[in-house]
Amino acid sequence: MTAFELFLVLAGLLMGSGIDAAADRFAREESWIAGRSRCRTCERPLAWYELVPVLSWAAMRGRCRSCHAAIGWSAPLTELAGGALALAGVAWAPPGTLVFTVLLGWLLLALAAIDLRTYLLPDSLNAAVLALGAVMVALTCPADWPVHLAGVVIGFGLLWLVEVLYRRLRGRDGLGRGDAKLLGALGMWVGAPGIAPVLLIASLAGIAAALAGSVRKAAPLRATSAIAFGPWIALGGFVVWVMQPDDFWLSSQIY
Ligand SMILES: [Zn+2]
Structure with missing residues (x-):
């Protein structure tokens, strides 16, 4: 692993920490990037050594030092996910797309973290996935624009x-518009041929997660159960992007 690749993985841990905090603020309808990190229970500002990804959480055994409120699993899990996505990029990014792939992973992690809390996928983040994909196509495979635009x-x-059909037939909302926007934005990355595999992975993972959730809550899964589909679309998109055969669509190499 090069120094730059190691830097990306460590940056991923910090990025995960920031994403977890930002998703929490978004869910509470506070400003995304507001001031210092605080304990979510007693509001005490946190010192730098309480903000070291994963390690601080482990050292404090998952509790605030002053009020002893449980911090919960979302912080360490999101931090590990940020690092793991960078590692996945280092291992599997299509040739010449390491930085693009890692940034995509972090954007998708932010979308998933917010969707799991609020059932919303912010337009700004979906637009960022689309825009980053467009820059990636322009720089690495401009000959393939038609395939990628068709994917969108x-x-x-x-x-x-x-x-639209679901609403017409059942008279209530099934999917959010954010899900369509996210799959469209990912279409810029995986192209038209990648849409079906993304949906397949998203559906299987989403169903598995919903079943696991209903077992844990000991409540039967109903057609009206609210399920966040965005995280699974995000997962499918990232997997299909990194697992595409080398030089499938990419012609040149650029970092
Ligand atoms: Zn506290």
């Missing part, structure tokens, strides 16, 4: 159609 249209159009 098909990805958005497909889930938009499902959303």
Whole structure:
């Protein structure tokens, strides 16, 4: 592993910490990037040594030092996910796309963290996935624009159609518009041929998670149970992006 790759993984741990805090603030309808990190229970500002990813949480045994409120698992898990996504990029990013791949992973982690808390996928983050994908296409495979643009249209159009038909047939909302926007934005990355595999992974993972959740809560899964689908679309998109065969669409190499 090069020094730069190690830097990306360590940055991923910090990025995960920031994403967890930002998702919490978003869920409480506070400003995303507001001031110092505080204990979510007693509001005491945290010292730098309480903000070291994973280690601080482990050292404090998952509790605030002053009020002893449980900090919960979301912080260490999101931090580890940020590092793991960078590691996945180092291991599997298509040639010449390491930085793009890692940034994509962190954007998707932020979308997932927010969707799990609020059932919302902010337009700004979906737009960032789309814009980063467009820059990636422009710099690494400009000859393939049609395939990637078709991915955007098909990805958005497909889930938009499902959303509209479901509402018409069942008289209530099934999918959020954010899900269609996210799949469209990921279409820029995986191209038209990648949409079906993304949806397959997203559906299987989403169903598995919903079943696991209903077992844990000992409540039966109903057609009306609220399920965040965004995290699973994000997972499918990242997996299909990193698992594409080398030089499938990418012609040149640029960091
Ligand atoms: Zn506290």
